[in-house]
Amino acid sequence: MSSPDQDVLQPLGREDWAAVSNAINERMEELGWRQRILSERPQVSQSIIRELQYNTVERKRSTRTLEALSTALGFHSEHLYNVLRGETPSPSDDQSVKHDSLAQRLEVAIELLLHIAARIDGVDGSIRDCWRSNQRSARAGASA
Structure with a gap:
């Protein structure tokens, strides 16, 4: 069983939330989706998707949030987390x-x-x- 602290992304030396935003936007455009469609898939609210998509609020996020969005977008579950860390995600x-x-x-x-x-x-x-x-x-x- 994981504790709540394990579910929150720990600060890294460099977090690239703009890259996460770009990855989400590019994939949504590729799929022809809007926020409403994406928010129906994972268990993530449309307001959080909006924050990430437009990179309006940089704060600690649950690993589950990025995993749920990655999976909903058809990526590997750690895709957006790898993007955040500045790593090139390998294609699944x-x-x-x-x-x-x-x-x-x-x-x-x-x-x-x-x-x-x-x-x-x-x-x-x-x-x-x-x-x-x-x-x-x-x-x-x-x-x-």
Whole structure:
């Protein structure tokens, strides 16, 4: 069992939070994700993701936070921590991470397609309502 102190990143000689921010932003752009989509995956709040993404608050973070974000982004679980320490993370050879990343991308694509379909249905309904209204007006004008 780990103590709370073991879960908090200990200060290092050099912590590069800007590099962590860049890694998160690049990966989110690569995946076509927004903060909301990312915050639905790990157990990390959208406000913490925002802080890390925009590098607005540099403070001690739980190792679990960086691990959860790394995994959600399809990286090895220590990827963002290695970036923070200035180490070049080695690409993961773990096929499950690659598979999870693909599955997450497909899930996002499906979510976006469902959202687009719902909007099209709404537009279709609005057009139908306008057409019916015009038909009623035309009939009323013809009978007058």
